[in-house]
Amino acid sequence: MRSKVRTIVSSGLVAGTLDITAAILIYSVILHKTTAEKILRSIASGIFKKEAYTSGIEMTFLGLGLHFLITFIFAWFYFKIFPYIPFFKINTLLSGIAYGFFIWVVMNLLVLPIVFPVLPEKNLDFALLLSILIVIFCVGIPIAFITRKYYAKWY
Secondary structure, rough: OOOHHHHHHHHHHHHHHHHHHHHHHHHHOOOOOOOHHHHHHHHHHHHHHHHHHOOOOOHHHHHHHHHHHHHHHHHHHHHHHHHOOHHHHEEEEEHHHHHHHHHHHHHHHHHHHHOOOOOOOOOHHHHHHHHHHHHHHHHHHHHHHHHHHHHHOOO
């Protein structure tokens, strides 16, 4: 039996795991720009500000928890709007790409500027395109396909 909660939780877990894994692999392991711990602490700093960088290891875990909370919210939102947007039922891949781009826009042009009033300027470069692609492929597309599977029996 298909469950709404199971669908939202599984899409949030998959998306959150893929996204944080990609971020750590790309920015820490491949590009050597930061560490996994700093990535997670920077997420926690959205709530705890400078304390996220000066406190103990618990801030790393709080950052991970906050990361998954955010992906669960986006998974829930897609699940709720799916029945009302006909395009989502027609092309799952393009829906996931569009939703991933929507998530990137919400996070980078709305949420982050509110939480962090002083941010570096965004330039259309490799780093920007990479950040968009990570969200599309690791968050938007998995959420779209997992949610589509739940609704498949009705459409």
